[in-house]
Amino acid sequence: MIRNQWYAILSSEEVPRQGLVGVTRMGEKLALWRDETGSVACIIDQCCHRGASISAGKVVNGQAQCPFHGFEYDKQGKVKLIPANGKANEVADRYRVQHYPARDSYGLIWIFWGDQSADIPEIPFFNDLKQGFYYTQIKDHWPVHYTRCIENQMDVVHVPFVHHNTIGRGGKTIVYGPKVKWEGNKLTWYVKNVVDDGHTVAKPAKDMGSEDDLYSLEIIMPNIWHNIIAEKVRVFAAFAPVDEENCMIYLRFYQSFMPVWGLRHLIGWVGRIYSSIILNQDKQVVITQLPKKSSLRMGEKLIPGDRPIAEFRRKNEQLMEEYNPKI
Ligand code: FES
Ligand SMILES: [Fe+2]
Structure with a gap:
């Protein structure tokens, strides 16, 4: 960590x-x-x-x-x-x-x-979520290192497989890009998945079109994630490291389109149930991954669609070199 x-x-x-x-x-x-x-x-x-x-x-x-x-x-x-x-x-x-x-x-x-003597920066959080949203939350323990959990939420390749009957319906197995953008410790990635009709994907990032028209997600290092489903509907997660082999996930469904008390609770409840079904689909696979912790040079054979994960590993390594003294 x-x-x-x-x-x-x-x-x-x-x-x-x-x-x-x-x-x-x-x-x-x-x-x-x-x-x-x-x-x-x-x-x-x-x-x-x-x-x-x-x-x-x-x-x-x-x-x-x-x-x-x-x-x-x-x-x-x-x-x-x-x-x-x-x-x-x-x-x-x-x-x-x-x-x-x-x-x-x-x-x-x-x-x-960290160190008692270090300069303490602002708490990092997604600007959009700082106000104006209502949320409901799920807490779930996963028996893997938090890097595996956060990488799962950066994985744009798994969706039509792990979530084939929920958010991944439609068999969009081809992954364009993804395009990635760092702003300080915040990474945004832009997603376009399509059905494989036999065409080749030579320069996927180029063919993706404008960032404004693409689906995007973000993380802020080291442990928070933001899924921009729509202007007024978001999913957020914090991946709290427990130890080298365990993580506690706090997953939230945010919405800002319904301020009315009763209805907003109903929407929050439905959002929470749906999010927990999707999270559980992820969990069934991620808890089988070995090793339980990821790192930059671990020998996994990544593909172009894994770009956000590769970026996370690189940044993680860079921050470790900067802040974790060598023993
Ligand atoms: S006061 Fe004695 S162990 Fe804490
Ligand atoms: Fe997933």
Whole structure:
């Protein structure tokens, strides 16, 4: 996983107003909670005293209290109180655990998984989805690395096979392009699939026509995805890395054409059911992929239609080289 990035790791309601939450993300045990103002904190869930799970404790005065001997941690992971030493005793700096800057934005909990000293950028999100949409959400655990999950949503070749009776009806097996465009850490790809009537596809990207007329999808590195189904209908997903072999997917159906309360709930419900059927079709295949994690030079024999996946792997490698120190 790439260091020094904002990762969407949970849905906002999974960190309630009160209490501590223990969760595995980024291959680490994390403890999260909210202070009195509702802002979120995230520290490593292993007490520096004798290793107990801090998340099994409680929140006291906006700080996380370990259940074993009552050490109290602030949002920076620093122990502010050791009850056995008395309130009057100042706690030495070495009593601390690692923390990650955490935020609650766009209905998701984000952590900046990186160096304490790094410059912290804005949380990356799709501009279109920042306001004006209603959404419903599915949460689903997949037993593969998050790179396999995100690549599945970038795969324009699988649609007529895996989704032959849903979104891939019509047998459009020929893949033009896809055209791809990077803007910083955001990749957009433009799709045109057609039925194979025997014609050859020599220079597919050239024959695709204007980007404005093409179906497009986007990712923002490292772990969010946006499917532009129509101006007012979108699907979004965050792929929260659990560890090297597991991912939690938060998939959302967004719509902005129906603001009326009852109808919007009905549409949200239908969108949610349909999305979960499609996601489950993907899951049945992706969980069989080996290895469980992708990488740039893994020996897979990609084809031109896999261009978005190849681009993702290249960018992933480039960001890893930039941010993950070699050991
Ligand atoms: S193990 Fe946490 S306070 Fe002792
Ligand atoms: Fe799919």
